[in-house]
Amino acid sequence: MTSIRGKVHKFESSNIDTDVIVPGQYLKIHDPKELAKHAMEGIDPEFPKKVSAGDFMVCGNNFGCGSSREHAPIALSTVGIKAILAPSFARIFYRNAIDGGYLLPIEIEPETLSKIRDKDVLEINLSQNKIMNITNNESYKMVPFPDLVSQIVEAGGLIYYRDGKKR
Amino acid sequence: MTVTEKILARASGKDRVQPGEVGFVSVDKLMMHDVSGPGVIKVLNEWEKKGKKLDHIWDPEKVWIAEDHFVPNADKVSAENIMTLSRWSKRFGVTKHFKYGLGQYGICHTLSHEEALVLPGQVYVAGDSHTNTTGALGAFAAGLGHTDIAYVLMYGEIWLKVPETLLFKITGTKPNYVMAKDIILKIIGDIGTEGANYKTMQFSGDVVERMSMDERLTLTNMTTEAGAKNGIIEPDSVTESYLRERTTAPYSKILGDSDAKFSEIFHYEIDKLEPTVAKPFSPGNTTAARELQQVEVDRVYIGSCTGAKFEDLQAAAKILKGKKVKVRTEVLPAAQSIYLKVVNQGLANIFIEAGALVGPPTCGACCGAHMGVLGEGEICVSTTNRNFPGRMGDVKSKTYLASPLVAAASALRGKITDPRDILE
Structure with missing residues (x-):
């Protein structure tokens, strides 16, 4: 998985919290397909219908703040999101995404946010820490994962890292 | 370190x-x-x-x-x-x-x-x-x-x-x-x-x-x-x-080093700090309670791990004693041991006589789960910790985060109220 390509769903705002990603009333649900129906319901109830498998989200600062619910990355990955690009992430969302192997939280430089538009097609190259914007032919840096995180990503999740084998 | x-x-x-x-x-x-x-x-x-x-x-x-x-x-x-x-x-x-x-x-x-x-x-x-x-x-x-x-x-x-x-x-x-x-x-x-x-x-x-x-x-x-x-x-x-x-x-205390x-x-020098409230939709959206005294509220929620410990409830009781709430008010002690103290020390009487509901320990409506979730457009003053859109119920409901003193004072007036305006 050195390179992945996907279409952008852009959410400008900062501090998109897990109460918006999966509202509290659905916390008792643990079936990923059921959770996926409510992904981003607090902002855009139509979101699940707009996503194709492999798509990306590009969002403002501190994505995934608030509750520790792993329902949030589960819902987003089940709906088809492969990576989320943001200038910063809330720590538990970041960990959940990596350790559960659900999707990639990619930290971008703050000025990159305004350069990526809704529906742009991006290609993320993890070995080069580079993001290509196929739509407008620009390229951006991604903040490299710390070594341990990179190894967990490579393995496909924390348990696979422990076992020394890939998912 | x-x-x-x-x-x-x-x-x-x-x-x-x-x-x-x-x-x-x-x-x-x-x-x-x-x-x-x-x-x-x-x-x-x-x-x-x-x-x-x-x-x-x-x-x-x-x-x-x-x-x-x-x-x-x-x-x-x-x-x-x-x-x-x-x-x-x-x-x-x-x-x-x-x-x-x-x-x-x-x-x-x-x-x-x-x-x-x-x-x-x-x-x-x-x-x-x-x-x-x-x-x-x-x-x-x-x-x-x-x-x-x-x-x-x-x-x-x-x-x-x-x-x-x-x-x-x-x-x-x-x-x-x-x-x-x-x-x-x-x-x-x-x-x-x-x-x-x-x-x-x-x-x-x-x-x-x-x-x-x-x-x-x-x-x-x-x-x-x-x-x-x-x-x-x-x-x-x-x-x-x-x-x-x-x-x-047994436990061993760990303290930081003097050269940490x-x-x-x-x-923070707090001699002049005023009762403070976080407006919707962020805990960081703060202002003095007195700036918000025109805001009419539908509900007061005194609950959660943040705001329903025993001393939180004592603070609320100090305000509510002998008075009547003007809007729906819930008091949910955060644990059964606290609930028992609330009953034994006469706080339950104060709350119930004031017209508030006293209920069992639960995260309840703090996270929009149950036991008093908010409907569309409802405004709540709450002793809880978060007020993101939809946190306590409908995405169009509004939660103002406050101390138990502010929450109880607001319950008496039906508007966001600085406790000094009740106590003094």
Whole structure:
């Protein structure tokens, strides 16, 4: 998985919290397909219908703040999101995404946010820490994962890292 | 090293750790509840299906389980989740399972201190973001998701990045109408909801030294809302006497070194701090309560791990005594032990005579689960910790976060009210 390509769903705002990603009333649900129906319901109830498998989200600062619910990355990955690009992430969302192997939280430089538009097609190259914007032919840096995180990503999740084998 | 760094050094078997270092630390205590628990169990079951041997967990003595979010069972699905937890704790021999309707139970973060389940110097992880609360006891306490909790249940360790520490020195004379809630809302308003991302928030200063444990817990509880990895207060005589009343278990206090390095030090002189409220839709959207006295409210909610400890309820009772609420008001003590005190010490009478509802311990409407969720357009003053869109119910409802004094005063007037306008 050195390179992945996907279409952008852009959410400008900062501090998109897990109460918006999966509202509290659905916390008792643990079936990923059921959770996926409510992904981003607090902002855009139509979101699940707009996503194709492999798509990306590009969002403002501190994505995934608030509750520790792993329902949030589960819902987003089940709906088809492969990576989320943001200038910063809330720590538990970041960990959940990596350790559960659900999707990639990619930290971008703050000025990159305004350069990526809704529906742009991006290609993320993890070995080069580079993001290509196929739509407008620009390229951006991604903040490299710390070594341990990179190894967990490579393995496909924390348990696979422990076992020394890939998912 | 700071107290957090010293705890993490101890837990990783090293003499020293530096902020930014990433590595595995051993865990002393773990908790999951009726929302995170079934998710954790699902992860464990999937690992078992893929060939992981799961005949035992790391250490059943170090694990405890709370039933708090959707209890008393809100519906069939909640009931099934509680049954799943009960079967699991029985299978793995976890005896510290606090079941509702069966003795002591309550909100997980309240039980952790009420029952002294976590001790100074320990590493405590739990499947809930407000795990930070327990750092008031001088422990490293941080929230994790399902996969991480499942991993700790199997191996007793977890990876962490050693956080930088922000020190908040709070000094002066605290006015009697100001509570820890006002102080922490003021701080979050200043540094923002990502002001402490990945970092530790440590509290010190003479105001904190004089604070009771219940008040200290409000400070650490809300560090989550500034993005902090953990909140912490060094253990002292207040910590010791609090724990002495609750446990005989031995512990060794860990304190920071006198030459500890902080990435930033913030000074707060609070003599003139006013009762503070966070407006919708962010805990960082703060202003003085008096600026909002025209805001009419539909509901007052006095509950949660943040705002329904015994002293929170004493504060509310001080305002409500002998008066009548003007809007729907709920009082939900955070644990059964607190509920009993509320009854024994006459607070329940005060609340009920004032017209408020007194209900069982539960996370309830704080997280939009049940027991008083808000409808479209409803406005609530709440002693809870978050006010994101939809947090307490409908996405078009509005929550104003406040201290128990402000919440109770607002209940009497039906508008956001500074407690000085009632007390003085």
